Amino acid sequence: MTGPVLVTGAGGFIGRATIARLKEMGVQVRAGLHRLPDGRSPAEGTVRCDLDDPRSLDAALAGASSVVHAGGRSAVAMPDQLRALLAAADRAGVDRIVHLSSIAVYGPEEGRIGEPDAPPATAAPDDPYCTAKRACETMLRTWVAARPGRRVAILRPGIVYGRGSDLWVERPAAALRAGVLGPLGPRGQGVAALIHVSDVAEAIRCALAALNGPGKGLIAANLVGPDTPTWNAYFAMLAGPKPARPLSPGRLALLRALALPAKALARLRVPVPRALRLVPASGELRLFARAAQYDTARARTELGFRPAIRLSDGLGEALGPIPAASAGSGASLPRNGTDRTVSGHE
Numbered sequence: 001m002t003g004p005v006l007v008t009g010a011g012g013f014i015g016r017a018t019i020a021r022l023k024e025m026g027v028q029v030r031a032g033l034h035r036l037p038d039g040r041s042p043a044e045g046t047v048r049c050d051l052d053d054p055r056s057l058d059a060a061l062a063g064a065s066s067v068v069h070a071g072g073r074s075a076v077a078m079p080d081q082l083r084a085l086l087a088a089a090d091r092a093g094v095d096r097i098v099h100l101s102s103i104a105v106y107g108p109e110e111g112r113i114g115e116p117d118a119p120p121a122t123a124a125p126d127d128p129y130c131t132a133k134r135a136c137e138t139m140l141r142t143w144v145a146a147r148p149g150r151r152v153a154i155l156r157p158g159i160v161y162g163r164g165s166d167l168w169v170e171r172p173a174a175a176l177r178a179g180v181l182g183p184l185g186p187r188g189q190g191v192a193a194l195i196h197v198s199d200v201a202e203a204i205r206c207a208l209a210a211l212n213g214p215g216k217g218l219i220a221a222n223l224v225g226p227d228t229p230t231w232n233a234y235f236a237m238l239a240g241p242k243p244a245r246p247l248s249p250g251r252l253a254l255l256r257a258l259a260l261p262a263k264a265l266a267r268l269r270v271p272v273p274r275a276l277r278l279v280p281a282s283g284e285l286r287l288f289a290r291a292a293q294y295d296t297a298r299a300r301t302e303l304g305f306r307p308a309i310r311l312s313d314g315l316g317e318a319l320g321p322i323p324a325a326s327a328g329s330g331a332s333l334p335r336n337g338t339d340r341t342v343s344g345h346e
Contacts, residue, residue, distance in 0.1 A: 004030040005208060006064040006094075008049055008085070009071025013164055014100060014157075014200055018068055021201035027208070032060050032071065051081035057088035066096035066211065068204055075132040082136045086143050095150045098207045101137055103158045103193060103222060103294055104130045110291050115156075115298045117141065117220050127283060137220075144217045151215070153207035153303070157200050157223040158193030158294065163318045165197065173238045173319070175278035180255055181235065182244035187252075188232035190290040195225035196309035206305040221298040227311035231288040237315055255279045 005022060009015040010031035022029045032049025049060040051071055061067070067089060072078050082099075089097065106113050107124035118141065124130040137154055144150045161168040175181035203223050210219060229237070235244060247255075259279035262272040280288070299305045 003063045003065035004028040004045070005066050005068060006030045006032050006047075006049065006060055007068045007070060008032045008051065008060075009034075009069075010046070010049075012070060013162075013166075014160060014197060015070045016164075017162070017197045017201040018070060018204050021198070021205055022208075025205055027205070030060065030064060034071070034073075051085060052077070054084055054088060057085060058091060061088050061092035061094055064092065064094050066098070066208060067094060068098045068100075068208070070100045070204075075129045078132040079135040079139065082139055086139065095147075096208070096211045097140070097151075098153045098155065098204055098211065099136065099140055100204075101133050101154050101156045102129070103156050103224075103292075105133045105137060105156060106130075106292070106294075108286070108290070112293050112295065113222075114295045115220055115222050117218055129283075141218060151211045151217050152219070153211055154218070154220040155200075155203060155207060155223055156221065156294075157203075158195050158225070158228075160197050160200055161194055161318060162197035162314060165318065168194075169238070169315075169318045171278060172235065174274075175280070176235060176239045176244045178275035178278055179245055180259075180275050180279045181247065182239075183232045183235060183246040184252070184285075184288060185232075185246070185249075187249075187285065187289045188235065189230050190288050191228050191292055192231050192234045193224045193228050193292070193294055194234070194311060194314075195223050195307055196314040198314075199223070199225055199307040199309050202308070203299060203303060203305045206299075206303040210303050215302070219298065219302050221303055221305075222294040222296050223299055223305075223307070224294050224296050225307045225309065225311065225314075228293070229311065237311070238319075240319075252280075 005027055007015055007018050007029060010019055011033050019029055019031050029045060031043070031046045033046060034050050036046065036048050047060045048056045050056040051073065067085070069082065069085060072081060104127065105119040107122040107127060107130050109120060109122055119134060119137065140152050140154060144152050159168050172181055200223060207219070256279055259276045262276035266272050266277050
């Protein structure tokens with residue numbers, strides 16, 4: 001690498017961990033944020049990188065050696081944002097990209113799932129996130145094939161958890177405390193394909209190294225951690241010493257009937273009980289029941305990556321008190337609603 005690595009979505013959950021890991025390993029990084037913090041100078045190496053503004057992308061990519069694309073505004077916007085990023089990369093002469101996709105590209109597939117360059121086109125009509133991630137992967141395969149020398153690593157992480165994970169730690173823990181989530185019986189016996197955010201950051205570092213070595217133009221790899229319990233077991237771990245109340249089908253149906261209008265009102269900024277906003281949505285319930293095991297051989301053989309963080313250690317870190325040394329360390333990269341990896345699974 002002769003220039004910095006641009007990380008889009010650097011203020012998001014995965015983006016922050018990636019920046020920290022790359023810096024720790026001595027990699028020169030450029031943190032791309034949708035908007036810079038108001039009222040103070042941005043941290044050194046931080047740039048505006050608005051995926052909806054081609055001019056900001058040109059400035060963010062100037063002199064960069066490669067890109068880690070970990071940002072996104074919404075599932076609907078993802079393909080257009082990636083298209084703009086690829087066009088800007090072409091203008092800047094950047095031909096190395098690590099793209100954060102998701103196991104969501106496999107849709108409703110169950111059983112043993114491999115790591116094809118192109119995921120199966122199994123219908124997923126109720127999953128716009130799956131549709132968007134598939135469209136992005138298709139775009140990247142076309143981009144790589146269009147010009148010799150281009151290289152892309154498509155990483156498909158599973159359920160990315162860790163301290164600061166709203167989607168898979170803080171939110172379900174709050175739902176368990178509120179009594180709107182708990183053991184689901186057979187509907188919770190699907191596989192929770194968990195991976196700690198620090199392991200994802202290390203996989204990204206490995207992917208950058210792989211793209212700068214010999215190899216083919218496209219690498220696609222699943223990322224799943226060493227422990228994949230059932231969702232029921234994961235909820236029990238989140239609940240801690242006080243077991244959560246099991247959710248019978250009847251109680252779950254009642255909660256969902258109450259939650260639908262409550263969530264609609266919440267989108268209109270009408271105050272509603274938080275507990276009803278935490279009731280699992282249809283897509284989450286399908287995920288909790290899905291029995292899928294994901295192969296991870298390509299991450300080992302093509303990236304040289306092996307996940308290291310066991311679930312007990314990762315959850316202990318995520319749920320424990322904030323270490324004194326890191327209590328104020330979030331000032332360099334702001335956390336905000338636009339600089340994050342938008343995900344149904346991450």
